[in-house]
Every structure is written in structure tokens, then in C-alpha cells.
Amino acid sequence: xxxxxxxxxxxxxHADRKIAQWLHHALETYRVPGRLVGRETPVGKVSExxxxxxxxxxxxxxxxxxGAEIEAALRSSHALIxxxxxxxxxxxxxxxxxxxxxxxxxxxxxxxxxxxxxxxTSEIAGRESDECFPAALRFAVDEAGAVTAARAEPVAADLxxxxxxxxxxxxxxxxxxxxxxxxxxxxxxxxRRARRATQIAMAASVLxxxxxxxxxxxxxxxxxARQPRTQAEGLIEFMLVDLRKKLEPVGRLDVLDAVGExxxxxxxxxxxxxxxxxxxxxxxxxxHLIGEVxxxxxxxxxxxxxxxxxAETTAELxxxxxDNPQRIFDHAQSVFWVGAVxxxxxxxxxxxxxxxxxYQLARRLVLLAPEKREWQIEPAYAATNVGIALLDDARPxxxxxxxxxxxxxxxxxxxxxxxxxxxxxxxxxxxxxxxxRSGDYARAIEFQQTKRxxxxxxxxxxxxxxxxxxxxxxxxxxxxxxxxxxxxxxAKELAIASVASADNMAAxxxxxxxxxxxxxxxxxxxxxxxxALGELTNASxxxxxxxxxxxxxxxxxxxKPLWTIGLNGTALALAAQCGDDSIPLVEKLxxxxxxxxxxxxxxxxxxxxxxxxxxxAQFQLGLILRKRGKxxxxxxxxxxxxxxxxDHEPDSNFHLLTLLAxxxxxxxxxxxxxxxxxxxxxxxxRHPGYAxxxxxxxxxxxxxxxxx
Numbered sequence: 117x118x119x120x121x122x123x124x125x126x127x128x129x130h131a132d133r134k135i136a137q138w139l140h141h142a143l144e145t146y147r148v149p150g151r152l153v154g155r156e157t158p159v160g161k162v163s164e165x166x167x168x169x170x171x172x173x174x175x176x177x178x179x180x181x182x183g184a185e186i187e188a189a190l191r192s193s194h195a196l197i198x199x200x201x202x203x204x205x206x207x208x209x210x211x212x213x214x215x216x217x218x219x220x221x222x223x224x225x226x227x228x229x230x231x232x233x234x235x236x237t238s239e240i241a242g243r244e245s246d247e248c249f250p251a252a253l254r255f256a257v258d259e260a261g262a263v264t265a266a267r268a269e270p271v272a273a274d275l276x277x278x279x280x281x282x283x284x285x286x287x288x289x290x291x292x293x294x295x296x297x298x299x300x301x302x303x304x305x306x307x308r309r310a311r312r313a314t315q316i317a318m319a320a321s322v323l324x325x326x327x328x329x330x331x332x333x334x335x336x337x338x339x340x341a342r343q344p345r346t347q348a349e350g351l352i353e354f355m356l357v358d359l360r361k362k363l364e365p366v367g368r369l370d371v372l373d374a375v376g377e378x379x380x381x382x383x384x385x386x387x388x389x390x391x392x393x394x395x396x397x398x399x400x401x402x403x404h405l406i407g408e409v410x411x412x413x414x415x416x417x418x419x420x421x422x423x424x425x426x427a428e429t430t431a432e433l434x435x436x437x438x439d440n441p442q443r444i445f446d447h448a449q450s451v452f453w454v455g456a457v458x459x460x461x462x463x464x465x466x467x468x469x470x471x472x473x474x475y476q477l478a479r480r481l482v483l484l485a486p487e488k489r490e491w492q493i494e495p496a497y498a499a500t501n502v503g504i505a506l507l508d509d510a511r512p513x514x515x516x517x518x519x520x521x522x523x524x525x526x527x528x529x530x531x532x533x534x535x536x537x538x539x540x541x542x543x544x545x546x547x548x549x550x551x552x553r554s555g556d557y558a559r560a561i562e563f564q565q566t567k568r569x570x571x572x573x574x575x576x577x578x579x580x581x582x583x584x585x586x587x588x589x590x591x592x593x594x595x596x597x598x599x600x601x602x603x604x605x606x607a608k609e610l611a612i613a614s615v616a617s618a619d620n621m622a623a624x625x626x627x628x629x630x631x632x633x634x635x636x637x638x639x640x641x642x643x644x645x646x647x648a649l650g651e652l653t654n655a656s657x658x659x660x661x662x663x664x665x666x667x668x669x670x671x672x673x674x675x676k677p678l679w680t681i682g683l684n685g686t687a688l689a690l691a692a693q694c695g696d697d698s699i700p701l702v703e704k705l706x707x708x709x710x711x712x713x714x715x716x717x718x719x720x721x722x723x724x725x726x727x728x729x730x731x732x733a734q735f736q737l738g739l740i741l742r743k744r745g746k747x748x749x750x751x752x753x754x755x756x757x758x759x760x761x762x763d764h765e766p767d768s769n770f771h772l773l774t775l776l777a778x779x780x781x782x783x784x785x786x787x788x789x790x791x792x793x794x795x796x797x798x799x800x801x802r803h804p805g806y807a808x809x810x811x812x813x814x815x816x817x818x819x820x821x822x823x824x
Contacts, residue, residue, distance in 0.1 A: 120192055121168070121193070122167065122168050122170040122189065122192060122193040122194065123143075123166045123168060123169060123193075123194050123195065124143070124166075124170070124193060124195040124196065124197050124227075124293060125189055125195070126140055126169055126170060126171045126199070127197065127198045127199065127210050128198075128204065129201060129204040129206075129209075130203075131201065131203035131204075132199045132203060132204060135231055135275070136199055137171075139197070140169050140171045143197075143286070143289070143290070144165075146165070146166055148163065148164055148294065148296075149301070151304065152296055152300060152301070152304060155296065157294060157295025157714075159294060159295030162295070162296060166293055169197075170189045186216075187216060190213065190217050191220055194225065195226070196214065196217040196225065196226045197228075197229060198210065198213075198227070199229050199231060200229060200230045200231065200233070200249055200272070201230075201231045201232045202232055202233040202245065202246065202247065205238070205248050205249060210250050211251055212252075214226065214250055214252035215257055215261055216261065218252065218261075219257055219260070223270075224710065226253070226271070227270075227289055227292045228253060228270045228271065228272035228273070228671070229273050229274075229275055229285060229289060230248055230272055230275060230276060230279065230671065231276065233247060233248030234247070234248060235248055235249050235254075235667060235668055235671045236249065236254065236664045236667055239664060249270065251263055253270050254268055255268050256700040256703065256704075258699070264700060266698065266700035266701070267663045267664075269667050270667075271670070271674050272674065273285040273288035273289050274672060280673075287301045287302055287305060396433050397433070399426075400426045400429040400430050400433070400446065403422045403426035403429065404422075404423070404449075404450070407419045407420075407422035407426060408453075416460055417461075419457050420457045420458065420461070423450060423453040423454045423457060424454055426450045426453070427447065427450035427451055427453075429450075430443070430446045430447035430449075431447055431450075433446065433447070434447045441485035441491070444481045445481055445491060448474050448477035448481065448498070451470050451473045451477065452470070452471070452498075452501070454466075455468075455469075455471040455505070459504075464505070464508050467505050467508070468505040468506065468508075471501040471502045474498045474501065475499055475518070478494035478495040478497070479498075481495075482495055492525075492529065493526070493536070495521075495522075495525055496521075496522040496523075496525035499518040499521045499522035499525070500522040500543055503515040503519035503546060504546060507549060507553060510553070510767040510768055512551070512768060516547065516550045516554075519543060519546050519550060522543050523540060523543050523547065526539055526540045526543065537573070537574055538574075538582070538586075540570055541570040541571055544563050544570065545563075545564070545567050545593070547563045548564045548593065551563060552600075553767075553768045554768070555768065555770070555799030557598075557601040557801070560597050564590050565590070565594065567586070568587055571583050571587050572587065581625075584617070584620075585621065585631075585634070587617065588621060591610055591613050591617060592610075592611075592634075592637065595607050595608075595611040595613075595645070596641060598610060599645055599803060599804075600802070600803050601801065602804070602807075604645060604804070605649070607645045611641045611642040614638040614641065614642075615635070615639055615642055618631065618639075619635060621634065622635045629672060629673075632665055632668065632669060635665060636662050636665045636666055639659075639662045639665075640683065640687060640690065643655045643659050643662070643690050647690060652694045652695060655693075655694050656694045656696075659694065662683075662687055666679065666683050666684055666687055669683065670684065677715060677722060677726060680711060680715075681715060681722070681729065681730045682726045682729040682730065683729075684708060684733075685708055685730045685734075686729045688701065688704055688705050688708055688736070689732040692733075692736035692740060693736065697744075702740055702741075705733055705734070705740070706737065708730075708733050708737075709737060709756075712734070724767065724769050724772055725769075727760055727764070727772070731760050731761060731775055732775060734753045734754075734756060734757050735753075735757060735775060735778070735782075738750035738753040738757075738779075742782075750782075754782050754783050757776070757779045758776065758779055758780065758783070761779075768799075770799060770801035770803070771801075771805070774796060774803065774805045774806045775805070777789040777792035777793055777796075777809055778805070778808070780792070781812055781813065786813070789813065790813055793813060
């Protein structure tokens, strides 16, 4: 194999040469942040510089053999970056460069940069001229270099103002070239930009740090003087609040870290028992602000530490005045944040403990202050959080008690506060999930119908987008539940209604990617029901209808796991279930597995529902590989599925358990698969995937059915 001489080959149309020149300069002059240099990624060890970027206008010598020079450069390039525009989509040479790179290296290292036009509009009547992707980018290329009819899913950054903008678009390309997580690059770049911020912003932050330092020196020098300390702590709180208001809208919360560190050092050196209530109040509020800033920046461990210190402070205040409702309320908020961050970190026990304490404080609060109307909702919020935590802990029966209590509280308050109807509907949705996790699909469906009724009774429901979304979601959930209990025809009817509702929402706001995502989910569910009914031709068409939406979503933002891993993985798995075992599909499934591995290596945690969608695609890849005689490779993918799902084996997520059992059976672990099947048998879960599991167990060793 030819050694890579270039980090990337830059392909562009003559009409985009100025943008290509800017991009070439931006990439070749980019310095990787020092803390990321040397890190091992799937692409290799990260260097300080990206390396040379081939741009034909500068790199090619005067030669009559342009094709040979281009192919040599393509062959010796590690990646391909395509500047995508309406001009590029019509450019013969851009298309040829993409086609030849895919022929030589495959599609995995091809990255797109959208500068104008729209992806995949060539398939929309009347909008063909808006297309920005060349044909070789839109479709797979076979080993001979021919552009096939199989849809491709290029990884794209969007340079347009309504997309990523210049800074984020370049960082997305750099993330793809280096294998570094985008979040790491964004955070490091934010720090870098903060150091080069405008003089006013820098002056504000430097002044803030200086004032905080002086204030803290004064406090330490006069720790026996209460008034200076109170004034200093008030100043710290003011700076945190005031600076946050100014910096949060422009994404500059990182400059508060220095103030936060000084404040934390000051508070850590103090004994809470030696401070008066005023100082403790300042401390708790400052710690809350620091915790929220760090949570918003994704620094969960540091955020949790700040919230825990805040909770210690509010606990000290409450101990001094145990019957003071305001002190109870303040401590309840501290405890809630501890639980919220712990749950985000998947620390189930810590989250449950904190939410239960929040619940106990909220109930005590309303007993002591029944006249405070705004506090009466706190027990409902607390009960919902306890219920969600219990669901996370696979305790649906216990969760139901708290969720029902939350609903009852809210229902009593709805006549005076109609806006709470939305909260009630969402709580009813959690109640439905609790019944589903208990295996009671009839009750789960009943509560989804109740949720639908609550949304339908909201005034002006037909004009309220959130209400329409709630109604569509109820249809989707009922269809999913009917499929789970084996009511295939009913599931199909509801899935069709869900698709129609989602189509209406998407049509009303064509630029709303959330609606587009919901429409895709609905169509994938419809395809699943069609497969279960044996309507493979219809299912294939439904899947094809989702492909352009998924490609648009990923092209707009490739950082969302729900789109790149969830939706894309489901579509690929369903295509395989329809009988597609072609080389292009295998390539897509392989790329999907690689994306999943990169995502998990970067520290991302996927919720169980998303894990199942991702693992289903990998399961289908294993089936195809085994069918082609590559059992060793199939086993590698199946082992990865077991590693992904095994921690959730005690849960009552029967869809996950079915996939885990079928994977273990494919690996020859028959006893383990049979044990899981017996658990499912005791429930009302009768999804077609479970029926296939039973058949495979009865049949004994042999190839698995493709249905998941």
C-alpha cells in the first residue's frame, strides 16, 4: 500500500477556489491543542500539526498528464475533503476525484464541507439545481470504481451561517482527520479563543480574578472580622452572577473558571460551623452558580463536587433552623442538583438517594408552608424524579407509586394552574413506561391513550406545536407497544397514523430538524411492522424513504448519537432484515460499527434504548458475515454486543434482553440464551424478535433469523 504523503486531498470546483484557499490555509496552519497531542485515536497518534493538505492548484507541476498526477495524489492521501456546493455537484472533476478516492480507499475517510446548496435535493422535483453533493458522494462506489445505486451517507460539516459556521465546521473536519472527539476540540478551542478574547472581555475576567484574589486575601487576613468577609463573599457572588449574565450568551463561561477556583479554595478552607448564616448563604449560592456553569460545560465531576459542597452548606443552614421553610427549600434544591448530575453520570445509587432526600424535604416543606403556592408543586417534581430513578434501577413497581403520587398532586393543581396539564401528560408518559417495564403492555397502552387525551383537551390544541408533538408521540408509543405485544396489524395502523402526523409537523416547519427526526423514527417503526407482517417490498420502500432524511440529519450535525448511531443503525438493521446482504450494505454496517466504537471510546454513555438500536445493526452485520463464511469476524461483532448490553441484563427491558439472548445463542451460549428467554416468557412481551428467539432455541444450532 502506498504510504500517505498527504493528510488529506482537497477536492473543489473552480467556482469555490477562494473558499478552498481559505480552508487549505486553516487546516495546514492549525495547531492541535497541546493536551491532545500524542493521544492515540482510531486514526493513529495525534501530531501537533495535521500535515500537508493537497490542493491541486498549488501542488501539481506543469504536466500534460493531469489524470495521472491527480490519481497519484489521491492514492497517497490519507483522507478526502470535498468542498460541496451547487457548482461542485455539477463538476465532472470533483465527481471523478470522489469516485477515484472511494475506489482506492473506500468511503470511510471521505469528509464533506457544505458551502451552499442542499444535500440530496436532486431527488426532489423542481429542486434538482440546489444539489450540493456530487453523485459519487451521494452513492456508494464499488471495487471497480463504478457509482452504484446504493445510497451513501457522507459525513459532512456545514460552513453556512445557518449550519455550523466557519469555526465549528473546520473543527468537525479536524475531528474527522485526527479521530479526536469533537467536544474535546471545541472545549480546547474555546479555551484558546478565551485567551485571545477582546480586550474588554479579557479586562473583565482579569479584573474579576484580581478582585476575587484581593477579597480573599482580605478575608484570610481578617478572618475574625465578620463585615469584611461578608462584603468579600458578596463581591464573589456578584461577580459570578454578573459575569455569567454577560458571558453565557456568547459561550464564554470558561472565563469564570478562575473565579470559581479562587472561590472554591476560599470556601474549602472554611469551617461551616464557624460562619454566620449570611456567609453560609453567600457560599451556597456561589457554589450553585459554579456547579451550573460546570455542568453546562460538560464537566460533570467538577459540577457534582460543587453541588455537594452547596448541599453541605444548605444542610448546615437547615440544621441551625430546622423548621425554617426557606432553609428547607434551599436545601431541597441543592439535593436535587446532586441527584441530577449523579444520574447524568449513570450513578444510579447516588441519584436515587439524592432524589429520595429531595422528596422527603419537599413533603416537609408543604406541611410547614401551605400558604406558599409556588412550593406546592415541589413534592410532585420530587416524586417524578424518584420514580425516574427507580425506573433506571429496574424497579418499575416502586417507581409507579411515586409517579402516581406526582400525577395526583398535579391533577389537584391543574384547575388553578392549567399550564400544569403539560407536566401531567409527561408524567403519565413515565407511568406508561413503568407499566411497560413491568411487562404490562395493556396498562402501558392505556396510559399512552390517557396522555393523548390530556394533550387533546388543551385549548387550541390544533394550533399548539407542542401539543401536536405530544399527540404524535402518543400514537408512536402505542404503535411501538402494540408491536411489542405482538398485535402486528394494530401496530401497523397506528404507525401509519404516526407517520402522517409527523409528516404534517415536518411540512409545517421544513427547517425543524427535531420534526424531521420524529418523522424518521415513525417511518422506521412502520418499516419494522411491515417486516413483521412479511411485507418486505413495502418495508424496503419505507426504509428508502427514511434514507434521505437520515442523511440530511447527519450532514447537518454528525455529533448527535441519536441520528448517527440510533436512526442510521436502525435503518441499516431493517434493510438487512428485508434481505439486503449486498457489499454496499456490509460497508455501511461496518462503518456504523466503527462509528459506534469511536463514540464509546470517547467516553460517551448511551441510554439502553439507543444501545439496542446500535447493537441491532451490529447483530445483522454478524449474520451477513457468518452467511459469507466469515464466522470469526461475525463473532468479534457479537462479542462487542454482549459487552455493550450485559450490564443491563438485570433490567426488564425486554427488547434489549431479546437481542442479548439472540446474540448469546449466535455465539453458542445456549444455556445463557435460554435463561433470558425464560425471563421474557413470564412477561407479555411477544415482539416478533422474541418469536424468532424461541424458534431458534427450539431448532437448536443453526443460522439465526434476521428479525430483531
